[in-house]
Amino acid sequence: MSAEAPGERLPAWRGIIRHYGAFLPVSEATPLVTLNEGNTPLIEAPRLSERVGAEVFLKVEGANPTGSFKDRGMTLAISKAVEEGAKAVVCASTGNTSASAAAYAARAGLRCAVLIPDGYIAIGKLAQALVHGAQVVQVRGNFDEALRIVRDLADKAPVVVVNSVNPHRIDGQKTGAFEIVDALGDAPEVHCIPVGNAGNITAYWRGYCQYREAGLATRLPRMLGFQAAGAAPIVEGRVIDRPETVATAIRIGNPASWYGASAAARESGGAIAAVSDEEILAAYRFLAAEESVFCEPASAASVAGLLSVGVPTGSQVVCVLTGHGLKDPDVAISQVQVPGAVEAAFEPVLDALGL
Numbered sequence: 001m002s003a004e005a006p007g008e009r010l011p012a013w014r015g016i017i018r019h020y021g022a023f024l025p026v027s028e029a030t031p032l033v034t035l036n037e038g039n040t041p042l043i044e045a046p047r048l049s050e051r052v053g054a055e056v057f058l059k060v061e062g063a064n065p066t067g068s069f070k071d072r073g074m075t076l077a078i079s080k081a082v083e084e085g086a087k088a089v090v091c092a093s094t095g096n097t098s099a100s101a102a103a104y105a106a107r108a109g110l111r112c113a114v115l116i117p118d119g120y121i122a123i124g125k126l127a128q129a130l131v132h133g134a135q136v137v138q139v140r141g142n143f144d145e146a147l148r149i150v151r152d153l154a155d156k157a158p159v160v161v162v163n164s165v166n167p168h169r170i171d172g173q174k175t176g177a178f179e180i181v182d183a184l185g186d187a188p189e190v191h192c193i194p195v196g197n198a199g200n201i202t203a204y205w206r207g208y209c210q211y212r213e214a215g216l217a218t219r220l221p222r223m224l225g226f227q228a229a230g231a232a233p234i235v236e237g238r239v240i241d242r243p244e245t246v247a248t249a250i251r252i253g254n255p256a257s258w259y260g261a262s263a264a265a266r267e268s269g270g271a272i273a274a275v276s277d278e279e280i281l282a283a284y285r286f287l288a289a290e291e292s293v294f295c296e297p298a299s300a301a302s303v304a305g306l307l308s309v310g311v312p313t314g315s316q317v318v319c320v321l322t323g324h325g326l327k328d329p330d331v332a333i334s335q336v337q338v339p340g341a342v343e344a345a346f347e348p349v350l351d352a353l354g355l
């Protein structure tokens with residue numbers, strides 16, 4: 001292959017608000033709080049494509065500044081909070097929202113408080129919230145209970161909630177769909193995505209629809225959303241009181257955007273389905289070993305779902321990989337054999353390698 005244009009100055013990417021501001025509720029008066037999020041890679045997945053008989057692309061959202069798609073919504077939510085004169089923000093989180101809120105709040109000079117389910121947050125995400133200086137409260141309960149407390153706090157204290165019940169979060173997150181269409185030249189035929197609190201599937205569907213209305217896409221994808229089997233309230237049609245799954249980012253029993261997710265599936269001719277933890281972990285290992293993308297377990301639900309439901313031969317498919325694998329090293333290590341140490345000499349190393 002030939003190089004494209006070495007030495008040529010590339011136009012700088014300066015974040016989703018500057019690039020897609022025409023589709024966002026911002027004005028000259030909106031102060032921009034950005035870490036240049038977005039513009040994430042959309043990469044071909046040759047082995048996955050072969051397995052499912054389709055043309056599959058991976059949208060690698062772990063490449064965002066704090067390692068998950070939450071940054072797309074957070075840049076807008078925090079910018080608007082500053083515009084409205086807020087001094088403090090608060091969220092409940094399975095981990096990535098708190099990591100992102102902590103980083104963007106620090107950038108803006110806002111106080112940030114996060115409520116997380118005690119013992120059910122991946123260690124990388126807890127580290128992020130703490131190093132960025134958020135006040136972290138571990139709640140003896142699950143995400144749904146923490147979110148209820150956060151909503152009460154917002155009614156009684158001068159704080160802005162930056163969960164996806166904040167409409168700016170979903171508006172920022174829809175830019176993921178814009179980027180996919182800009183990269184492919186049109187919308188894909190099928191869009192696969194994990195579903196937890198269901199904000200992201202709602203956001204992508206809005207993004208695809210707005211782009212088509214604007215004449216920037218000619219078609220809309222079928223939206224396939226995947227919940228973990230132990231945390232599948234939309235699939236089962238009932239609130240799950242004690243959701244359980246290895247994919248902690250989607251361990252949610254009463255999604256805030258339940259309606260948005262159902263509407264996306266219905267209006268697009270798609271579906272919300274469940275995948276087991278075994279299927280999620282198999283897809284997680286496959287993505288790392290065969291496609292060289294290290295995502296977190298929840299992200300692999302989109303690929304586990306694609307493998308389980310299948311698509312018509314030759315379809316163009318995008319799977320969103322929502323967060324980076326380094327967020328949750330404990331799960332990664334549990335999925336591999338960690339080798340013991342050998343003596344620091346030539347022969348033992350040769351032996352260990354079987355050479």
Ligand SMILES: *Cc1c(COP(=O)(O)O)cnc(C)c1O
Nearest residue numbers: 096196197198199200249322323
């Ligand atoms: C937040 C999150 C999800 C779930 O997204 P929702 O908008 O809550 O449905 C999935 N994967 C990762 C890595 C996340 O951080």
